[in-house]
Amino acid sequence: MSTAPTELVANKAPESAEALNRRASVANPVSAFEKTNLLGFSPSGMEQLFAEMGEKPFRARQLLKWIYHRKVTGFADMTDLSKKVRSRLEGEYEIRLPEVVVDKTASDGTRKWVLKMEGGNAIETIAIPDGNRVTLCVSSQVGCVLDCTFCSTATQGFNRNLSMAEIVGQLWVANEMLGPKAKAEGVACSNTPTSVNAITNVVMMGMGEPLANYQQVLPAMQLFTSDFGFGLSRKRVTVSTSGLVPYIDKLGVDCDVALAISLHAPTDELREQIVPINRRYPIAELMAACDRYVDGKSFQMSITYEYVMLDGVNDQPEQARQLVKLLAERPAKLNLIPFNPFPDTQYQRSSDDAIAKFQKILMNAGVVTTVRRTRGDDIDAACGQLVGQVKDRSRRRERWEKLGRIPVRTESADSKPGDSK
Numbered sequence: 001m002s003t004a005p006t007e008l009v010a011n012k013a014p015e016s017a018e019a020l021n022r023r024a025s026v027a028n029p030v031s032a033f034e035k036t037n038l039l040g041f042s043p044s045g046m047e048q049l050f051a052e053m054g055e056k057p058f059r060a061r062q063l064l065k066w067i068y069h070r071k072v073t074g075f076a077d078m079t080d081l082s083k084k085v086r087s088r089l090e091g092e093y094e095i096r097l098p099e100v101v102v103d104k105t106a107s108d109g110t111r112k113w114v115l116k117m118e119g120g121n122a123i124e125t126i127a128i129p130d131g132n133r134v135t136l137c138v139s140s141q142v143g144c145v146l147d148c149t150f151c152s153t154a155t156q157g158f159n160r161n162l163s164m165a166e167i168v169g170q171l172w173v174a175n176e177m178l179g180p181k182a183k184a185e186g187v188a189c190s191n192t193p194t195s196v197n198a199i200t201n202v203v204m205m206g207m208g209e210p211l212a213n214y215q216q217v218l219p220a221m222q223l224f225t226s227d228f229g230f231g232l233s234r235k236r237v238t239v240s241t242s243g244l245v246p247y248i249d250k251l252g253v254d255c256d257v258a259l260a261i262s263l264h265a266p267t268d269e270l271r272e273q274i275v276p277i278n279r280r281y282p283i284a285e286l287m288a289a290c291d292r293y294v295d296g297k298s299f300q301m302s303i304t305y306e307y308v309m310l311d312g313v314n315d316q317p318e319q320a321r322q323l324v325k326l327l328a329e330r331p332a333k334l335n336l337i338p339f340n341p342f343p344d345t346q347y348q349r350s351s352d353d354a355i356a357k358f359q360k361i362l363m364n365a366g367v368v369t370t371v372r373r374t375r376g377d378d379i380d381a382a383c384g385q386l387v388g389q390v391k392d393r394s395r396r397r398e399r400w401e402k403l404g405r406i407p408v409r410t411e412s413a414d415s416k417p418g419d420s421k
């Protein structure tokens with residue numbers, strides 16, 4: 001006999017997307033530095049800043065090119081800016097990068113960096129080479145505001161939002177670390193927008209819920225996709241969300257990058273247990289938002305649905321057939337993700353056989369279905385398994401204890417996670 005932890009919290013509706021953004025923004029970082037970090041400016045933000053200094057917009061674009069195309073961080077070297085502008089910048093601004101405190105390479109080439117952020121928090125960023133692509137898995141928060149039951153970040157609680165500069169800093173550092181070295185090793189790609197940028201794809205699948213930190217994530221996406229920034233095509237930048245419906249709509253209007261949805265279950269009943277935000281934004285509302293997202297896009301877009309394979313919980317043939325009903329008529333790709341276990345988890349990874357059968361049912365029904373290869377296993381670098389050094393890792397448990405809702409783990413060896421009394 002076992003009880004799914006989420007059952008115990010089922011009576012409390014999760015917060016709305018707006019409330020999550022409000023709560024998260026209260027925990028925005030407050031910089032201890034005197035100078036403002038220029039990595040925190042989108043192209044339009046930089047133009048505004050230059051306008052306030054009485055400078056023309058093209059000067060802002062010159063500065064952006066120095067930072068993102070030439071990787072120059074000292075104003076003295078930015079020779080096409082006037083001395084007056086340079087000394088003004090010198091006095092009030094700087095280009096401040098996160099400090100690399102750990103740098104590990106896995107046997108399959110996956111590279112993990114632990115980056116020290118402002119205020120001492122550490123987060124992880126992962127670069128995954130695959131053929132002529134190098135994908136960077138970027139974090140948006142320290143910890144996470146959501147309580148998805150299969151995710152190790154959730155067990156750490158929420159600490160704070162990352163600032164735009166800290167999100168951008170992850171890509172800047174990865175490009176720097178991989179650029180010349182990668183080229184020497186033949187990993188750098190011919191299709192990178194500039195010779196200094198080795199990262200070809202970005203996925204917001206690190207720690208945190210990007211759409212709960214919309215204010216900082218949106219301008220970062222704008223910089224990633226701007227020709228004056230990293231110049232990545234919108235198809236190569238993916239925001240992954242558990243489904244904050246109002247912000248999916250906003251993103252579609254503001255910056256229509258590629259979208260991935262953490263679906264993980266075909267019915268509301270099951271999804272509520274695995275992804276609690278489903279109680280606020282049920283599957284029908286989520287799918288309607290996805291349909292709106294792809295409607296009228298300038299390029300043909302299909303949405304990636306992520307589905308973590310949990311043994312005996314969501315990996316049965318019946319659930320594959322339910323997924324077919326949900327996805328077959330939509331521009332959708334399904335990505336099955338073998339569950340990555342972490343200490344104290346109630347779940348187990350589905351067997352390879354169960355995953356293959358599940359995939360076959362979907363493929364036979366015409367749903368494009370891939371199985372994600374687990375990468376960077378030997379350095380704990382799997383997406384969704386980023387164990388940053390969040391100071392208070394027991395926050396979630398504390399919250400539950402305060403509310404008298406202590407999570408009950410599966411005790412009996414023969415019961416399946418997700419079983420409930």
Ligand code: SAH
Binds near residue numbers: 206261
């Ligand atoms: N909050 C966002 C982004 C972070 S999680 C979201 O929910 O999409 C990004 C992805 O990591 C999830 O979709 C899930 O596929 C994966 N993930 C999280 N925990 C995992 C685990 N224990 N095993 C395998 N994948 C996991």
